[in-house]
Amino acid sequence: MSDEKKSEKKHEDSKESAFKAVLSDVYLFRDSLTAINELVNEAIFKIKADGIYLTATDPTMVALVDYKFLSSAFESYVVHEAEDIGLNIENLLAVLKRAKSEEKVTLDFAKGANKLLVTINGASTRKFTIPVLDIEKGEVPEMSLEFTATVEVKTNVLIDGIEDASIVTDTVILGANANEFTMRAEGDLSKVEIILEKGSPDLIGIEAKTSVASKFSLEYLKKIVKGAKIADTAKIQLGNDYPLKVTFRAVDNLQISYVLAPRVED
Amino acid sequence: MSDEKKSEKKHEDSKESAFKAVLSDVYLFRDSLTAINELVNEAIFKIKADGIYLTATDPTMVALVDYKFLSSAFESYVVHEAEDIGLNIENLLAVLKRAKSEEKVTLDFAKGANKLLVTINGASTRKFTIPVLDIEKGEVPEMSLEFTATVEVKTNVLIDGIEDASIVTDTVILGANANEFTMRAEGDLSKVEIILEKGSPDLIGIEAKTSVASKFSLEYLKKIVKGAKIADTAKIQLGNDYPLKVTFRAVDNLQISYVLAPRVED
Amino acid sequence: MSDEKKSEKKHEDSKESAFKAVLSDVYLFRDSLTAINELVNEAIFKIKADGIYLTATDPTMVALVDYKFLSSAFESYVVHEAEDIGLNIENLLAVLKRAKSEEKVTLDFAKGANKLLVTINGASTRKFTIPVLDIEKGEVPEMSLEFTATVEVKTNVLIDGIEDASIVTDTVILGANANEFTMRAEGDLSKVEIILEKGSPDLIGIEAKTSVASKFSLEYLKKIVKGAKIADTAKIQLGNDYPLKVTFRAVDNLQISYVLAPRVED
Structure with missing residues (x-):
C-alpha cells in the first residue's frame, strides 16, 4: 500500500461513526430489499434509533413502498446520529449477495461520509464500499387512505x-x-x-x-x-x-407495505 | 357481480352438460398434451364414451400424432353427447399448468357451447374458460402401414x-x-x-x-x-x-403413437 | 450396411493401434477439459507413455495452460507409439458429455489415423469418431519464471x-x-x-x-x-x-497450471 493510501485510510478510520450494525444472517435484509428493488432503484434509507426506514414510489408514481427493518433484526445496532443515506439498491444488493449463510455482515457509516462500508466476515475479511447518492427528498405523496x-x-x-x-x-x-x-x-x-x-x-x-x-x-x-x-x-x-x-410482515422486525393505484375503467 | 352478469351466469349454468370429467391428478393429461404440443398447435379433441381421442398432423404434414386418453384415467367421466372440441393446445396447457398436485381438475363442456370450462379445486376455486376453435376436419391422411x-x-x-x-x-x-x-x-x-x-x-x-x-x-x-x-x-x-x-403407452389408459415420414436419399 | 462400407470398416479395424485407453469414470477427464476449453479451442494432445500432455495459449496469447492427465487416472492405458493428436476440444467434450456415470469410455487411435475413435459402453455400444486436426506446433512460448x-x-x-x-x-x-x-x-x-x-x-x-x-x-x-x-x-x-x-492438482494424476500476464498500469 502506498503512503498516500495509508494516510487516506487513517483519515477514514478516524471519522466518527454515525451508524454501525451487524447482521448475523443477511437473508431477511437481502430478500426484503430484493423485493423492494422490483419497484424502486434508488432510495433514501432513514437510519433511526429503532431501525431502518424507507418510503419511495416507483418511477411512474403508480405504486408506493413503505419499508421498516427494525433494530431487533440485527445482532447489534448502534446509531450515534440519525442519518439519511441515499443508495442505489441494486449496488447494495450486489454486495449483500456476496455474503454466505455463515458470514456476518457489518454496515458502517461515518458522520457525513459519502460512502457506506459493508464488511463480510468469514474465513477472510471482505470490505466493500458503496457510494452514497444525493437523492432528492419529499417526492413521496402523503396518503390517508380509508379502506372498505x-x-x-x-x-x-x-x-x-x-x-x-x-x-x-x-x-x-x-x-x-x-x-x-x-x-x-x-x-x-x-x-x-x-x-x-x-x-x-x-x-x-x-x-x-x-x-x-x-x-x-x-x-x-x-x-x-x-x-x-x-x-x-x-x-x-x-x-x-x-x-x-398490501402488507407483508415478518415476525416483529420487518414490514413491507405497498399501495397501488387502481386502473380506472375508461 | 352486476345483475347482468348474474343472469348471464344463470343462463350458462342452465345449459345441458355434454361432457364432464374430473382428474384427481392432472400430471398424466398435462404431460401427454405437452408432448403432443411439440408437433401440433390446434386440434380437435374427440370426446367419446370411452375416452378422449385426437389425431393430427404437424403443420408440415411430415409427422402424425395419434392420441388416446381413456376414461379410466379420470376420477369420473360422464359423456351425455359425443362432441368434437377444437382447442388450442397451448391455451389448454396454460390452464392445466396452474393446477398443483393436490388439486382436482374438472373439465366441463355444455352442449353446443363455444367454450370449455376448466375448474381447479383446492383451498380456493379457480374457474378458467377456454374458447373452442372452429378447426377444419378431414385433413388427417388415412394410413395403412405394414412394417418389416x-x-x-x-x-x-x-x-x-x-x-x-x-x-x-x-x-x-x-x-x-x-x-x-x-x-x-x-x-x-x-x-x-x-x-x-x-x-x-x-x-x-x-x-x-x-x-x-x-x-x-x-x-x-x-x-x-x-x-x-x-x-x-x-x-x-x-x-x-x-x-x-413410435408408440408410447402408459399403463392401460393412455397411448401416444407417432408416424414419421422418412428422409429419402436424393 | 453396403459392401463398400463393410470393406472400409475392415480396413479401419486392421490398422495397428497407436494408443488405446479406458476411463471407468469420465468425469475428471471431462471436467478438466471443460476448464481448459474456457481458454483454448484447439490443441495438440501429446500422448506419451505416462499420460496425456497439453500446452497451449489462448488465442490472444495472454494466458498459457499446461495440462497433465497421467496414465494412472485410466483403468487401462496402452501406448504403442507416442502420438501428437490435434483436436477441437469442444468436439471431444460434446462426445464425452454423452457418457453417463456408469459407462466406460474408450479412446482409440490407430497409427497415423486421421480420427480418434471414442466408444461409450453401457447397455448399448456407442461409437463416435472425431476428426484429427492439423495444428501448427511450436507457438507456445518457453517461460522460465521466478516468483517472489x-x-x-x-x-x-x-x-x-x-x-x-x-x-x-x-x-x-x-x-x-x-x-x-x-x-x-x-x-x-x-x-x-x-x-x-x-x-x-x-x-x-x-x-x-x-x-x-x-x-x-x-x-x-x-x-x-x-x-x-x-x-x-x-x-x-x-x-x-x-x-x-495458478496450479490446480487432483490427487496425483491430474494437474492444470495457468500462467497469466499482468495488466501493467499505464
Missing part, C-alpha cells in the same frame, strides 16, 4: 391468482364482500375467476362493510407480490375503484 | 441415441435386423453409431423379417421422443426407406 | 474474490506479503478489498520474500478459476507487476 374491506390470505393465494390471471390478460379485478375474496380477469376469449370463500384454510380473515371491487395492473402486482418472500400471509386492503394496500 | 421390423426399447435408448446423433448432424438412420437395433449418423467429419444387441437389458424385444434401415429428421425425432415422458418403453416399427411408427 | 511469493488457498477464496471484485470493476490486484494474501479492486465509485490473514483456515500456506502486488484481468481469471473444479486448493505464485501462476 380488509382481507388476510395465505400469500400463495395472491401469487397463484396473479399467475392465473396473467394467462388471459394484463389486469385483474380484486373483489371482496363479507363472505369471499375474489380475483377475476377476462381476456378477449378466455376468462378466469378465483373464489376464496370464508372457511377456506387459505383465508385467514375477511371484513367488508360493503361489496367492493377494483381493477389493478398485473405487471405491478407481480412486483408487489415479491414481498411475499418474507411472510406467509398478506393483509389486503381494498375499496371500490380505490387504491389497494 | 418391430423393436421395443427402454425409452432412454431413443432419447440418448437422438442426442448422440445430434452432435454430428441433423438426420439419423434407424436400422434393425434379427439381432440388433442401430442408430447411425454421419457428419462431414464426425460419425456416431449406436448398437443395441439382443441380450442388452435395454432391448425388450426385436423382430425383423429382413434387415431394414430408414433415415429420419432429428428435429422431428426430438419432438416425438417427448412422448417418452409418459412411458418407460417405446415400440418402434420400421421398414426400408419407409415411415417410422 | 507463493500462496496456497482453498479454491473458494479465489472464486469468491474474483466474483467480489467483478461487482466493481474488470481488474483485480492480487497481493501477498509474509502475513496475508489480498485481492483489491476499485471502480469509479465502489471499492472492494479481500484480506486473508495467516491463521485463516482458508489460507493453507504463504511465503513471500517481499511484499508483492500485480494487477490482472478478471475476464481471464474467471476462465482460469474454472480449473478449481478438479481441486480443493490452488497454488498461487506471484511477483511484482509480474505474471501469475
